[in-house]
Amino acid sequence: MAEADKQSVELAWAELCLQLPCSYVDHPFGPDSTVFKVAGPDRSRGRMFALLLNLHGETVLNLKCEPALADQQRSEHPQITPGYHMNKKHWNSVRPGLDPHYVRELIEDSYDLVVEGLPRRDQEHIRLQTKIADGSID
Numbered sequence: 001m002a003e004a005d006k007q008s009v010e011l012a013w014a015e016l017c018l019q020l021p022c023s024y025v026d027h028p029f030g031p032d033s034t035v036f037k038v039a040g041p042d043r044s045r046g047r048m049f050a051l052l053l054n055l056h057g058e059t060v061l062n063l064k065c066e067p068a069l070a071d072q073q074r075s076e077h078p079q080i081t082p083g084y085h086m087n088k089k090h091w092n093s094v095r096p097g098l099d100p101h102y103v104r105e106l107i108e109d110s111y112d113l114v115v116e117g118l119p120r121r122d123q124e125h126i127r128l129q130t131k132i133a134d135g136s137i138d
Contacts, residue, residue, distance in 0.1 A: 022126045
């Protein structure tokens, strides 16, 4: 894959991650990997839902996944493999080549799984921010 194409994929994936309410970028593993987290009002309690990295010249996006779906996704799509350097039961690594709408679904699923694990007050904060962003709050 050409360098310009890799950068285009990385930017598209990063944009999808950052469109989600209360998501933000962090670099806890250094500048070579971008972590996307979600948090309530206290970002110091943020939790990772995506990890964008360059693995031996290949763009990879690690996403959390329901264990029951992980094997199915891996068997249906060669671009999806067990999560690199992650818990293989709960994380998948996604490589370029999938339909962008499907990648969006995978990112949203990962985000939703992480939000479900947050404390109730953080979930409520995120729901409120979602309503504000949608313009559906009075």
